[in-house]
Amino acid sequence: MSRWDVRCSAASLSIRHPGNGIAHPMTTYKIFAPLNLEGVEARLREGFRFQAERARKVERRFFDSFDWRLYGAGMVMEEERVGRSRRLALRELESGHPICATQPGELPRFAWDLDMQDPMRAELAHVLDMRALLPVVKVVSHTRGLRMLDDEDKTVLRFALEQSVASSTDGKREASQGDWLCLMPVRGYDVPFEKVSRFIETELGLPRVAEDRMVRAVQALGQVPGGYSSKLSYSLDPRQRADAAMKGVHLGLLETLEANVPGTIADLDSEFLHDLRVAVRRTRSALSQVKGVLDPETVEYFNQGFAWVQQITGATRDIDVYLLAFDHYKESLPEAVREDLEPLRSFLRHHHGMEQKRLARGLRSARFRGLMREWRSFLEEGVPLEPTGPNAATAIVEVADQRIWKMYRRVRKEGRAIGPDSESEALHELRKSCKKLRYLIEFFRSLFSDEQTAQLIKALKQLLDNLGAYQDYQVQAETLERFAEQMVAERKTSTRTLLAMGMLVGDLLKRQDQARKEFWHRFARFDEPTNRQLYRQLLAHEAHGRHAP
Amino acid sequence: MRILASYNIKGGVGKTATAVNLAYLAANAGMRTLVWDLDPQGAASFYFRIKPKVKGGASKMLQGKRELNDLVKGTDFENLDLVPTDFFYRNMDLALGEAKKPVQRLLKLLRPLSNEYDWIILDCPPSISLVSENIFRAADALVVPLIPTTLSVRTLQQLTDFLVGHGFYYIPVMPFFSMVDRRKRMHREIMEGLPVSGLSALNTFIPYASDVERMGIYRAPVGEFAPRSPVARAYESLWEELRGRF
Numbered sequence: 001m002s003r004w005d006v007r008c009s010a011a012s013l014s015i016r017h018p019g020n021g022i023a024h025p026m027t028t029y030k031i032f033a034p035l036n037l038e039g040v041e042a043r044l045r046e047g048f049r050f051q052a053e054r055a056r057k058v059e060r061r062f063f064d065s066f067d068w069r070l071y072g073a074g075m076v077m078e079e080e081r082v083g084r085s086r087r088l089a090l091r092e093l094e095s096g097h098p099i100c101a102t103q104p105g106e107l108p109r110f111a112w113d114l115d116m117q118d119p120m121r122a123e124l125a126h127v128l129d130m131r132a133l134l135p136v137v138k139v140v141s142h143t144r145g146l147r148m149l150d151d152e153d154k155t156v157l158r159f160a161l162e163q164s165v166a167s168s169t170d171g172k173r174e175a176s177q178g179d180w181l182c183l184m185p186v187r188g189y190d191v192p193f194e195k196v197s198r199f200i201e202t203e204l205g206l207p208r209v210a211e212d213r214m215v216r217a218v219q220a221l222g223q224v225p226g227g228y229s230s231k232l233s234y235s236l237d238p239r240q241r242a243d244a245a246m247k248g249v250h251l252g253l254l255e256t257l258e259a260n261v262p263g264t265i266a267d268l269d270s271e272f273l274h275d276l277r278v279a280v281r282r283t284r285s286a287l288s289q290v291k292g293v294l295d296p297e298t299v300e301y302f303n304q305g306f307a308w309v310q311q312i313t314g315a316t317r318d319i320d321v322y323l324l325a326f327d328h329y330k331e332s333l334p335e336a337v338r339e340d341l342e343p344l345r346s347f348l349r350h351h352h353g354m355e356q357k358r359l360a361r362g363l364r365s366a367r368f369r370g371l372m373r374e375w376r377s378f379l380e381e382g383v384p385l386e387p388t389g390p391n392a393a394t395a396i397v398e399v400a401d402q403r404i405w406k407m408y409r410r411v412r413k414e415g416r417a418i419g420p421d422s423e424s425e426a427l428h429e430l431r432k433s434c435k436k437l438r439y440l441i442e443f444f445r446s447l448f449s450d451e452q453t454a455q456l457i458k459a460l461k462q463l464l465d466n467l468g469a470y471q472d473y474q475v476q477a478e479t480l481e482r483f484a485e486q487m488v489a490e491r492k493t494s495t496r497t498l499l500a501m502g503m504l505v506g507d508l509l510k511r512q513d514q515a516r517k518e519f520w521h522r523f524a525r526f527d528e529p530t531n532r533q534l535y536r537q538l539l540a541h542e543a544h545g546r547h548a549p
Numbered sequence: 550m551r552i553l554a555s556y557n558i559k560g561g562v563g564k565t566a567t568a569v570n571l572a573y574l575a576a577n578a579g580m581r582t583l584v585w586d587l588d589p590q591g592a593a594s595f596y597f598r599i600k601p602k603v604k605g606g607a608s609k610m611l612q613g614k615r616e617l618n619d620l621v622k623g624t625d626f627e628n629l630d631l632v633p634t635d636f637f638y639r640n641m642d643l644a645l646g647e648a649k650k651p652v653q654r655l656l657k658l659l660r661p662l663s664n665e666y667d668w669i670i671l672d673c674p675p676s677i678s679l680v681s682e683n684i685f686r687a688a689d690a691l692v693v694p695l696i697p698t699t700l701s702v703r704t705l706q707q708l709t710d711f712l713v714g715h716g717f718y719y720i721p722v723m724p725f726f727s728m729v730d731r732r733k734r735m736h737r738e739i740m741e742g743l744p745v746s747g748l749s750a751l752n753t754f755i756p757y758a759s760d761v762e763r764m765g766i767y768r769a770p771v772g773e774f775a776p777r778s779p780v781a782r783a784y785e786s787l788w789e790e791l792r793g794r795f
Contacts, residue, residue: 087579100667101579101628117795119667153768154598155625187630188622 025096027197028213029206031179037161040181040204041146044159047199053145058082060139061169062214065131066263066272068226073127075099076214079107090123093212099123109133110269130324132269135169136225137217139177148192156192158184166217175220181206230256230275232282235446238397242293243383245396246286249443251379253283258372264313265360270320273359277317280309285439290403292391298378305371312362316355318479321472322348332507333500340500347487398541400444405542407437408535415463415523424474427519431467434460452538459531466515466522473512477505550663551795553670554688558704560675563694563727565592566761566771568672570781571692573770574788576629580667583621584631585659587641587684588674591634597624598768599633607635610658611644617658625769630666638674645679655683677711685717692791694727694755697739709748723794725787726754728761749794753787756780 031040044050059081064070070077074093079086088108089101100119108114109132111124124133146159160182167174181200185193200206209216218225234252236245257279263272287294287303322329326345330338362368387393414430438460445453484501487493525531555568568584576582586593591601599622609615621630637644645651659669673684685691693708695701705724712718724743730736740754755761758780760771767774771781 098581100581103579152598152600186623188620 025091027183027185028209029181029183029200030209031181031206035204035206037144037163037179040206041144041161043204044146044196044199047203048148048196050146050148050159053147055142055144056082058141058143060141060213062136062139062217063133064136065128066134066260066268067131067228067230067275069127069129069131071226075127076212077133078214088120090120093215096212107133130269131271134268137214137221138167138169139213139217140165140167148196150192156186156189157196158186160184164217166220168221173221175222177216177220180209228259230278232442232445234443236396236444238447239395241383241387241392242290242394242396242399243387243389243392246290246293247379247383249286250283250375253279253286254372254376254379257283261363265363267356267360270324273313273317273320277310277313280306280313282439282443284310285436286443289407289436289440290399290443292389293399294392295388302371302375302378305375309368309371313359316352316359319348319352319355321476322479323352329504333503337496337500337503340494340496341504343487343493343497344483344501347483347490347492396444397447400440400447401539401542404437404440404444405535405539407433407440408539411437412527415527418519418523424470427467427516428471431464431471434464434467438464448538452534456531456534456538459526463522463526466518470512470515470519473508473515477508477512480505480508550666551668551690552659552688553668553791554673554684554691555670555694556673556681556684556688556691556708557693557695557701558675558677558708559701562696562701563755563761564588564675565596565672566764567692567694567727567755567787568670569593569596569764570770570772570784571788571791572629572668572670573626573772574785575668575670576626577772580628581665582629582668582670583662583666584629584670584672586631586634586672587638587680588672589634589636589638590674593672594631594633596764596768596770597631599624599631601634601636607637607641608644611641611648611654613648616661618661626773642679645683651679652682652686656687659687677708682715685712685715685720688720690721690723690749690794692751693722693724695724696728697726697736697743699739702739702743721749721794723749723751723791725751728757729754730757751787751790753783753790755783755787
């Protein structure tokens with residue numbers, strides 16, 4: 001189960017299932033010609049007793065992270081403005097049930113911008129993690145409210161007759177959404193709600209609308225909610241020519257890369273840059289690992305181009321890693337010295353600002369834009385009739401089999417060669433191979449059975465997590481030492497801070513040691529017979545063609 | 550979820566007005582709020598225009614055959630729900646006495662609602678009984694309106710004695726002065742001399758005001774029909790002060 005899956009299931013656990021006494025959430029009906037808002041109101045008044053409320057203009061903005069984490073977790077976040085009042089509400093996507101609401105002074109960009117006590121903070125933090133909330137779509141509605149009263153003048157049902165226009169957050173696109181009738185039941189008053197909804201459905205013949213207001217608005221603008229994901233999802237035709245298939249894979253990676261450029265330049269949150277870098281790494285891996293498919297000179301040219309992108313984005317990401325983990329680092333220290341670490345945070349922020357500027361310049365440069373343009377036009381032009389590499393015209397499934405099998409064997413060989421005295425370099429090399437293997441499996445997933453690849457990725461991920469931790473701890477310890485030297489040179493530190501950082505380094509090295517101890521166990525699990533069997537089954541052709549493991 | 554009980558052994562001190570107005574302010578601040586009208590007189594239900602049930606299932610609920618959830622009614626205000634009173638509550642003591650673990654009944658009924666509400670405010674009947682023991686068991690704090698009279702202050706002493714004597718010493722007791730008439734010398738003197746050691750007394754006081762009586766005419770919280778009145782403001786400060794305690 002990936003990290004994302006864990007999030008989804010945890011969120012769905014918290015969904016509250018309504019009992020009998022809970023009001024249904026809002027029910028919406030679409031009004032069609034020849035009926036209109038006035039006609040519907042007149043018909044309703046014939047049958048029921050209402051009190052009219054003043055007409056209002058309601059502005060709603062919907063928020064989510066760039067990768068739609070709230071939507072993915074089955075939630076919608078809405079900012080509602082009526083006159084001067086503003087309210088932020090989180091609700092369930094499917095049922096419309098409210099989860100929590102708040103009236104913050106300022107709109108939060110991150111979960112941690114909200115008050116510690118605000119229940120929304122925890123709800124958001126759980127799903128969004130470090131991602132920023134960004135506006136998704138705006139809806140302006142002109143609403144007339146009606147209230148149905150009982151003989152005590154108690155409201156037993158609310159209505160809203162609505163005319164809405166959806167617009168994109170930059171205001172460049174607009175779409176009229178027509179007329180709606182919304183029914184908002186009052187909890188514990190089921191009978192009037194059922195009576196009226198029956199009347200609307202049978203007498204007026206209006207259809208119920210199932211989708212959430214946010215989904216309707218996004219769709220009205222011709223977009224797809226949940227449209228962006230950094231996860232790879234291709235559906236390749238196994239018999240397709242390898243060069244054409246690989247161009248498709250690269251095009252998908254390029255889409256992800258380009259989608260993250262504006263957010264990276266604007267520094268909206270750390271994950272734009274992260275996703276951008278992952279797309280670049282995957283691109284380079286595909287270029288160099290799937291050999292003999294594209295023209296070697298072209299491959300070399302673009303590989304260098306992407307190496308440059310990796311290089312100009314590296315420094316900012318390095319600092320991001322520290323800033324994201326900072327609170328965690330701080331908590332790992334004894335309480336008495338925790339505050340001593342704070343100058344490191346200011347140091348990191350200061351340097352982050354500088355590196356970010358440099359990075360933004362790089363991504364705005366003619367060189368970067370040229371690279372993107374050339375790469376896209378290369379990918380979009382058809383494949384040459386005369387193949388440019390020995391594997392170019394081979395069916396992609398064969399190339400995939402061969403590449404995965406080869407990389408799998410390499411991982412096994414490198415892993416088995418690691419002993420208690422091996423240098424850390426050997427583990428780093430193994431990690432690189434594991435990553436390559438993982439990317440290959442992910443690119444070609446659609447060519448194999450979903451269940452099998454899921455198992456392979458899971459086993460591989462457990463090993464990769466261990467190797468990643470091992471290397472990260474080491475790199476982090478080394479970088480901290482470098483930061484310490486830099487801070488001394490810049491006269492931005494005190495002895496106490498250096499001592500606290502030293503403790504942190506010690507802690508990181510201890511954890512690295514721990515990861516190394518676990519490595520054997522993890523690798524043994526990866527190399528166990530059932531997993532080997534799985535690779536052999538999946539890549540039967542390759543496995544039986546050559547020497548079996 | 551926080552459970553507040555608006556409680557006093559003595560009647561007619563402004564318990565219901567406290568429960569109704571605090572709940573209204575909590576809901577207004579975006580908190581999901583529930584009032585449970587435990588007083589068979591049903592004043593809170595009346596203020597919210599919700600008809601109390603003569604046979605509303607409270608008996609089955611106390612026997613554990615029905616959930617509290619089923620009895621919740623939405624008020625005219627967003628985020629604010631109410632469990633109306635039930636004529637059966639006049640016999641609640643007897644019914645509780647027959648239940649298993651009689652002191653935990655109320656808390657057990659409230660627990661399933663803990664995810665749904667940020668605040669639950671209990672409007673309690675006066676007197677000390679098995680019902681009040683249930684309330685002490687369930688509540689995170691007792692908010693005790695107190696008219697600055699000798700008799701009223703005496704009941705506060707009775708309450709704290711009872712709490713200590715029955716093992717409820719841990720509940721914060723938050724008395725505050727209610728229906729205060731600053732023109733009365735006795736009110737002023739008692740307010741200055743109240744022994745508050747060991748109590749989490751609130752500093753805000755609620756002035757005596759005809760607007761509170763008019764709640765029965767408008768059938769709404771004061772903030773709804775007289776939002777700028779001194780008493781509406783006083784409830785706002787009381788709510789702010791109370792919220793700051795959690």
